[in-house]
Amino acid sequence: MVDLKKLTEAMGDLEEDIVVEIIDQVMEEGGGEAQAAVDACSEGMNIVGDRFADGEYFVSDLIYAGEIMTDAVQTLSSALGGDSKGGSSEKILLATVKDDLHDIGKNIVKSFFEAAGFEVVDLGIDVPHEKIVNTAKEQGIKIIALTGVLTLALDSMKACVEAFTAAGMRDDVKILIGGNPVSAEACEAMKADAWAHSPADSVNICKGWAGM
Ligand code: B12
Structure with missing residues (x-):
C-alpha cells in the first residue's frame, strides 16, 4: 500500500523526488492503485493552485507542477483506463x-x-x-x-x-x-x-x- 496522503503533500510541495518514488512504488506493486495515485496527485495540484492564488507560488511553479504530474501520469498510463473491452474503430x-x-x-x-x-x-x-x-x-x-x-x-x-x-x-x-x-x-x-x-x-x- 502506498502512502497517498504523502503523495498529495509531495505534489503540493513540489517534491519531485518523493512523487517519483511513490509513483514507481505504485507500478512495482502492480498498478492497482494507479487511479488513486492520479486522484492524490490531482489533490496535490489543488494545493499548488491554492498557493498560486495566494501569491505563495508563481507561474514557474505551475509549470514545474505540470511537468511533475505529466511524468507521473506517463508512468502510470499503462495501469490506467479500467476495462479495455472493445477494439471499436469509433x-x-x-x-x-x-x-x-x-x-x-x-x-x-x-x-x-x-x-x-x-x-x-x-x-x-x-x-x-x-x-x-x-x-x-x-x-x-x-x-x-x-x-x-x-x-x-x-x-x-x-x-x-x-x-x-x-x-x-x-x-x-x-x-x-x-x-x-x-x-x-x-x-x-x-x-x-x-x-x-x-x-x-x-x-x-x-x-x-x-x-x-
Ligand atoms: C498545472 C497548472 C498550470 C500549467 C498547466 C500545464 C499543463 N501541461 O497542463 C500552466 C503553467 C501552463 C498553467 C498556466 C496558467 N494557469 Co494554471 N493551473 C495549473 C494547476 C495547478 C493544475 C491543473 C491540473 O493539471 N490539474 C490536474 C488535472 C488532472 O485536473 P483536471 O484538468 O481538472 O482533469 C481531471 C478532471 O477534470 C477530468 N477531466 C479533465 N478533462 C476532461 C475532459 C472530459 C471530456 C472529461 C469527461 C473529464 C475531464 O479528468 C481529470 C482527471 O480526474 C491548476 C490548479 C487546479 N486546482 O487545477 C491551475 C489553474 C487552473 N491555473 C490557473 C491560472 C490562473 C493560470 C494562468 C492564467 C496563470 C498565468 N498568470 O499565466 C495560466 C493560463 C494559461 C492558459 N491560457 O491556459 C487558475 C485558473 C483560475 C480560473 N478560475 O480560471 C488555476 C485554478 C490556479 C488558481 N487557483 O489560480 N497552469
Missing part, C-alpha cells in the same frame, strides 16, 4: 478549448478512451472552434470531447457548441464537456449533451453513444 475528437493551455486532464482522459477501444483524434491545446468543427466534418467524427480548466474555458466550449449549430452539424454530433469548471448547470446553459469530471464516467457515456 473515433472521439478530443481538444482543450480555445485560450486554454492546460492539458494534463485531457491526457488522462485520452488514456481512458484509448484503453476502452476508441480511436482518439487529439487536437491538442488552445484549439479554435473552426478547427474542431472542420476536423469533425472532414473525418466524420460523431463524438466530441472538450476540456478546459480555466473559468473562461466555459465560454470557449459554449462558442464551440454554437459553431456546430452554425455549421448545421449540431444534430450529427454528441458533445461531452469535462474539466474542473464544468457542471450540470454549465452543460445545460451551453447545450452540450453531457458533462463529467471522472474519466471513467466519460468512457461510459461515450460507449453508450457509440453503442458499444
